Amino acid sequence: MASGEAPDGRIREAGGSRRSDRSSSDTLRRRHAAGAVTKRVKDEVPDPSEPPPAAAPRPVQSREEQFVWPWMGVRRGGRQIGESGNRLKERLAAFCPHKVVPLWSHRGHTGNAIVEFGKDYASLGHAFSFENHFEAQGHGKRGWEASRYRGAPEMFGWVARADDRRTPGLVGEYLQRNGDLKSVAELESEGTRKTDKLVANLAGQIEVKAKHAQELESKYSERTTSMDNVMEVKELILQRYNHEIHKMQQLARRHSQRIIDENQKVRSELDSKMQVLEFKSKQVDELAVRSESDIRNLEKEKEKNMxxxxxxxxxxxxxxxxxxxxxxxxxxxxxxxxxxxxxxxxxxxxxxxxxxxxxxxxxxxxxxxxxxxxxxxxxxxxxxxxxxxxxxxxxxxxxxxxxxxxxxxxxxxxxxxxxxxxxxxxxxxxxxxxxxxxxxxxxIKRMGDLDLKSFTIACKRKMAKEDAEVTASILCSKWEDEIRNPEWHPFKVVMDGGKAKGGMPNNGYAPFWIGAVRRKSQKMGKSAAGVNHGIFP
Missing domain, CATH: 1.10.287 (Helix Hairpins)
Structure with a gap:
């Protein structure tokens, strides 16, 4: 027992040291993972205080200036011959528009179109690039307002703002139907709020994952300790099993040897018996030769019996x-x-x-x-x-x-x-x-068979036992012959109260068996319609 307890103690101590090492290393690993996740979030979520790298927007007068969101551009002027939205999108492909919508009235194409860019910072940068392109050529919003009454053939473009949304006409109506007003500050605050919410959610998930990892670590430690104990018990069971197998093999070898010895003994006995049988077989052959006449006689008897x-x-x-x-x-x-x-x-x-x-x-x-x-x-x-x-x-x-x-x-x-x-x-x-x-x-069962026992009882009352049995047999046979005789008529009609009844004379015999004869005779007499004769039913 002492030797068995010492390994258990060592296993438990080693398991405890391994658990402490694993817990410290897992803690460092979780902290490193949390830092990596935070860094990745910061890298993937853009800082709302910085402009997107793809955009080079012109400086706005105020961060509170409101634009139409999702970000849209207004394109005015040009030929009055309407172009399709896809053709216009191909011409403005450098600014990455999502969609270009030409505006039509009941008179035809108005020469105006709405350029939709998207909802994120990159789309805002593309919208400002679109506006800067036309501003650099003098075809921005101010150029449009200066030359709108001259009917210039050039195209003008700018980013849609609050005043464009309030402008009467097809442009204002489309912007009112498909967009809202939002400033850069609102967008930045909304982005900051979303980023904070995302970071909080990720931090909560990291904490839940850390707790789950800690629980898994605890379960792993328990399972490891349990497996170590199970493996040790398994080793002991395996040793006992091998010992028992060795003993069983020894017993089987001894049993096999004993069976082999017994088989050899039985084989020798069978050989001796075979010799005896051969000797007896020779004797039987000799007797068979002598008994041929007896066999012929038996065959004749068989034929007669057949x-x-x-x-x-x-x-x-x-x-x-x-x-x-x-x-x-x-x-x-x-x-x-x-x-x-x-x-x-x-x-x-x-x-x-x-x-x-x-x-x-x-x-x-x-x-x-x-x-x-x-x-x-x-x-x-x-x-x-x-x-x-x-x-x-x-x-x-x-x-x-x-x-x-x-x-x-x-x-x-x-x-x-x-x-x-x-x-x-x-x-x-x-x-x-x-x-x-x-x-x-x-x-078949015959009606009127007499009971020999009744005759025997009646005769025993008047004579010895041996004589009584012989006399009873003789009387029973006689009366059965009388009953079977169709010419025998023992009945006489007796009137009793106005009714005719069949009677039988006593003739001095014992009433005990005479009553039996009377009952059997009456029973047979009733079998024929109106005639007292014995019959077999």
Missing amino acids: IKEKFLKMATLEQQKADENVLRLVEKHKREKEAAVDEIIKLEQKLDARQKLELKIRQLQGKLNVMKHMPGEEDFESKRKIDQLSEELQEKYDEINEMESLHGALLMKERMSNDELQDARKKLIDGLLDITTGRANIG
Whole structure:
């Protein structure tokens, strides 16, 4: 831990000395930069107290003399044939005008033009050069005022001032529309004010930049210290990582050597086992030669088994076909039974309608008899009602006759269907008895199967356990055969409170399993319409 702390202390001390050196050097650098910026501002911003170097203006009478700003020159005189502004600008190109505007009136070109120079000091110098050029030739403003009434053909020019702006005419109107009055002193004060504002803004920006640079310097120092600490920790982690890698490589080499040794051991064991297998293979070959006869016998047995399996499959297919035919026949009988039930319901509905019709006929007959035996003279209205009731009564008689004939036809059809159904039922049961042997399951659930457990419980009450089970099996098989027999009729009709109920004689057997036989028989008896026979649903 002591050795680890010593480098940390040295790193922190070195970082502190570096931060102090950087802060002093950065302070000098910021001061030098601020001085350079100030000098550059002074060089780029002209001093308003000095005239621009490009201009050589004539001395003005007063610094408060007002000129038209942006600086403009007035050009008067010359030919009355108008020239374009571009041609005039080319002729005055030595004075660097921005634009030359010829003045026109409704009569044509007036021979006057306005020369626009700009807004800065350089443009003011160009304007004074323009004025000095014409003054040197005697064609300045004073020359114009002296010769304006003589109609001289020469051109005159000067810098536009306040009196020119107030002059009536096209020149004064243009100057009023496009310029203001401003003196050199105002321009200088405005320039000074702008310069001071610019210097103040730049000084503020320099101060903000200095603060930002100081913050960046502080962050840089913190980051440098943090990076030094991180690099030291990284070096320690790298050393530990290399140490762990070296250990893992040693372990891997030892593990690889162990695997190689184990592989050699396994290879030797495999070689020994291969020798044993070769020996056993030779023994097997010898035994194979001896067992050829056994193989031939097995092949024969296989052929026999295949033939048996083929016959069994064919028998199974035939059994499946028979089962499918039985199921289709059962479904057909079920549909026919449902149709018969529907016919019975329709007959009951027809019977109700017939009873209502008979009641209506009796009511009409009563009304007709009452009207026939009423005392007094019969008028036309009474005769008409009697005739109407007679006609209606005859119609009802016709309807009831039609219903009786229809009922008879339906009843005959129902009996024929029932007879056909019973014949098919007997044939079905006989066929199933031929197909099934004993209690064999043909793949469908049969109604009326008896529960062997009920017979066993009843027999155990009267005999020993072994005898009871044998006796129960015999009785169960017997009663199942009786139930499957379509000629067996165990039921007798007993009247109970005016209602007919099916009963079965006890015959001295135990009531416990006799009740089971009775329930199963009744269940099978209900499957046929009006006949107590066993059937498979």
